[in-house]
Amino acid sequence: MEQATLGIAVFTTVMGVLATLLALPAGIAAAWVLARRTFPGKAVAETLLAMPLVLPPVATGFLLLQLLGRNSFVGRAFDSLGVPIVFTWKAVVIAMAVMSFPLIVLTVRAGLEQVDRRYEQVAATLGAGPWRVFLTITLPLAARSVVAAAILGFARALGEFGATIVIAGGIPGQTQTLAVAIFNLTEAGRDAEANRLLLVSLALAFAAMLVANVVQRRRPIA
């Protein structure tokens, strides 16, 4: 594989892993709240969480730019710390994480709702507090959907384009992901290079979805 192609593939994969690591814990927490708690405004919260799935990714990117850009409160705060976000690799991770988040929440929530509440109740009568119940009963019993969520989230992150290009740009060697690179190359008429990246994308996406499918199809624990 050509040096540039390999560099882009590795960069995109690393960003995807970081985004998944960022989105997964938050996604599990949100999924648990939605699966196990009732509260006023739950329907609104569910809808807001799902927004990145249906909003044009470019619009999500623009929203993130407003929230994190140099003119925003958060952006200025990070700038003053010497850690700019927009148009850096951190913006790539954030764009990917935001776009993966709803997918992770949906997948984990479905898994949590499959866990029989009685196991959690019995564990509590055995003296286990809420955290221990979650870590030793709920999470292991929902493990397959958590793994599947992580892989789906990762695959979604690899393909991220719209939000990334708005808040991270596509700076070669700095923020250029596979999707952005393919776009730039086709725009420039460099189809041969675009084709190489297309093959890399296909291979990564295929591998991720294959693993997700295998994990989800294995015999259930219960």
Next chain:
Amino acid sequence: MITIAFDVSLDQGGFRLELADEAQVEVMGLFGPSGSGKTSLLEVIAGLRRPSRGRVVVGDETLVDTGQRLDRPPHQRRVGYVPQDGALFPHLDVRRNVIYGASRSDSHLQSPGSRLDHITATLDIAQLMGRHVRELSGGERQRVAIARALMSSPRILLLDEPLTGVDRNRRERILPYLLRIRRDLHVPLVYVTHDARELAEIADRVLRLEDGRLVAAGSAPSVLGPQSA
């Protein structure tokens, strides 16, 4: 002996439970048709269901008292609860199920004379410890679930008995083990069953429930009639 006192009401989807009793018991039996509220009462005592009004006292501790806005969470009640099918954790083997609620010092000892050794011997499950819960028969599951509850050192054990006892063989019967628990471990029991003869054999107090109400309470013969003897 332990004091069990409750006076609770519970509304659940058109079904209303109104139950009150207070007694010193070693083994209390709950008897009555399906849907009479037996399981609901166990769940209220275990803290898995909140009564709409009332209080439950076990021993010298008030577990719930809606008037005082007191409601101990289940993990602080020290009330052992064995649901109908045992609800063994499907991702853990028998041993890890049994020690789930045990204190650290109790959990890794299977040396002669240890608590784990004593309880697994009482319930005749020592030979099952390495098995997966999928491989257990119904009676074995229930004994493992009882051992698991006992290992958490409960002050009382609540036991919901399934209605499957038509042609169970002797090893599948749970009663002999309950008699051993009463004799050797001295853990007070609240036992739900449809079998009047079993109750006559083990219970020192029987509550008869119908439609969420207590219709009779007292010794087994006085509640269940002479046919149970």
